[in-house]
Each structure stands twice: as C-alpha cells, then as structure tokens.
Amino acid sequence: MDQVHKKQLEINAAKVRLGIIEGVYGAKCGHPGGSLSVCDTLTYLYFNRMNIDPQNPSMPDRDRLVLSKGHTAPALYSVLANRGFFPVEDLKTLRHIDSYLQGHPVLGKIPGVDMSTGSLGQGISAACGMALSGKLDNDIYRVYAVLGDGELEEGLVWEAAMLAAHYQLDNLVAIVDNNGLQIDGKISEVMSPYPIDEKFKAFGWHVIVIDGHDFDAIEKAFNEAETVANQPTAIILKTTKGKGVSYMENQVGWHGKAPNEEEYNTAVAELKAKLDELTK
Numbered sequence: 001m002d003q004v005h006k007k008q009l010e011i012n013a014a015k016v017r018l019g020i021i022e023g024v025y026g027a028k029c030g031h032p033g034g035s036l037s038v039c040d041t042l043t044y045l046y047f048n049r050m051n052i053d054p055q056n057p058s059m060p061d062r063d064r065l066v067l068s069k070g071h072t073a074p075a076l077y078s079v080l081a082n083r084g085f086f087p088v089e090d091l092k093t094l095r096h097i098d099s100y101l102q103g104h105p106v107l108g109k110i111p112g113v114d115m116s117t118g119s120l121g122q123g124i125s126a127a128c129g130m131a132l133s134g135k136l137d138n139d140i141y142r143v144y145a146v147l148g149d150g151e152l153e154e155g156l157v158w159e160a161a162m163l164a165a166h167y168q169l170d171n172l173v174a175i176v177d178n179n180g181l182q183i184d185g186k187i188s189e190v191m192s193p194y195p196i197d198e199k200f201k202a203f204g205w206h207v208i209v210i211d212g213h214d215f216d217a218i219e220k221a222f223n224e225a226e227t228v229a230n231q232p233t234a235i236i237l238k239t240t241k242g243k244g245v246s247y248m249e250n251q252v253g254w255h256g257k258a259p260n261e262e263e264y265n266t267a268v269a270e271l272k273a274k275l276d277e278l279t280k
Contacts, residue, residue, distance in 0.1 A: 019078030027095035033254040035075035037179040037239040054084035068123025069148035070104040085112040121156030131172035150182030152193035164232040165204030179241035200234040212237025
C-alpha cells in the first residue's frame with residue numbers, strides 16, 4: 001500500500017474513532033472498547049475494499065457486511081456515516097428513543113446495515129446464509145462477518161463454521177476481533193476459545209492471523225482471502241481494546257460504558273491531536 005493511501009485510511013480511522021466517542025457519549029451508554037478495536041478493519045473495508053454505493057445501499061451486487069458482534073454498533077454507524085450513508089451529525093443521537101441509530105444494528109432502518117444483530121452467534125450464521133445464496137445464484141458479491149473473540153464461546157458460531165466449510169463458501173470471510181477482553185474479563189479466563197486459529201483450521205477454514213491495526217497487513221490479508229478457493233477464510237485480528245484512547249486501551253471496564261464529560265473531553269482531545277498530526 002502506498003503511503004498516501006495508507007495515510008488517508010489513518011485519517012479516516014481517526015474520524016471514525018471520533019464518531020464512536022461522540023455516539024457513546026451522546027447516548028450515555030454503549031460499547032466503546034470493542035468498537036475502537038475493530039475500527040481500523042471496518043475503515044479499510046468500507047473505504048478501500050467493499051463494492052458498495054452510499055447512494056444505493058441496497059444494490060443487489062453489493063458486498064455484504066454482518067456485524068455479528070452487534071453491540072459494537074457505534075463503530076459500524078461511524079464508518080457508515082463517514083462513508084456517506086447518512087449524516088455524521090446523526091451519530092450524536094445514538095440510542096435516543098426517537099433515533100434510527102439504536103443500540104444494535106437494525107435491518108431496514110439504517111442505510112448500509114445488511115442484517116439485524118445483537119444475539120451473539122446469529123450474525124455469522126446469517127452471513128453463511130447470504131454467502132450460500134450467492135454461491136447458488138452465481139452472484140459476485142462477497143460476505144464479511146465481524147465477530148468478537150468472546151463471541152466464539154457461543155456454540156452457534158461453530159455450527160456456522162462447520163456449515164461454511166461443508167458448502168465451501170469461499171465468498172465468506174469471518175473477521176475475529178481478538179482483543180482478548182470481554183465484558184467479564186479476559187477471554188482466556190472466562191471461557192477460553194484459544195487456540196482460535198487452530199480451531200478454525202480444524203473446521204476446514206483458511207486462516208490468516210494479523211495485526212489488526214496495521215493497514216498494510218490488513219490489505220495483504222484481504223488480498224489473500226480473495227485468492228482462496230473452496231474454503232471460507234477466517235482473518236484473526238490481534239487488536240487492542242479501546243485502541244486510540246489512552247485510558248481505554250486494554251481496560252476491560254470500557255467494554256460497555258460511556259465516558260463522563262471529563263473523559264469525553266480527554267478522548268476527543270487525543271483523537272483530534274492524532275487527526276492534526278495526520279493532516280499536517
């Protein structure tokens with residue numbers, strides 16, 4: 001990836017992170033930690049990889065993305081807004097009673113949302129159905145499903161993984177945000193899904209493990225996924241929960257709470273400083 005292109009992705013990611021903080025602060029609740037950790041990959045997909053059109057969000061041949069870890073809706077909403085699907089200003093209405101931006105993605109209510117999600121494990125299952133439909137109809141679209149690492153504790157995930165391998169869904173990519181923390185603590189202590197890579201391999205998937213905050217590595221991984229035939233691909237992102245906001249990084253307490261005014265101001269100042277640095 002050339003440096004100009006990479007820098008623009010970094011700028012976009014910083015804007016997306018600002019949107020996440022604005023949304024969660026405006027809601028006075030939400031899930032900033034896992035939203036911030038998956039931010040770079042979502043930014044890459046929507047700004048660089050996926051075949052989408054903000055002016056025609058339901059076009060039949062679009063690529064699909066299912067946010068299986070639906071509680072990190074602030075990240076998806078911020079990416080969609082910054083990509084032009086709806087006004088960035090609307091992010092401040094997150095979770096408000098009269099807002100279309102509810103706490104979890106809602107199909108048919110939010111432009112660019114391809115599946116209602118929230119119950120963990122169901123999103124990857126729906127993504128399998130989309131991918132299978134595409135294969136049966138010889139459609140060209142690709143399907144991306146974003147999972148949390150704590151979500152891998154759900155048995156439904158592995159039923160979906162078995163199905164995807166059985167039907168050779170090479171148009172499906174599962175993206176695992178492996179930040180190591182879930183609501184109750186470290187995933188290794190709550191109910192360890194490790195080794196994540198070996199589990200997916202055992203279920204018949206092609207597996208790629210990368211630094212989820214390195215745009216060069218992210219691009220290389222998705223390029224590789226498009227070359228894989230007769231297997232679904234799992235890209236395991238090694239990430240930092242709360243990435244980009246110093247006091248949130250690697251802190252399990254920021255899985256599901258909003259910053260107060262002082263914390264909000266600190267987060268915004270840090271992210272704006274990062275933007276200023278990138279846009280000099």
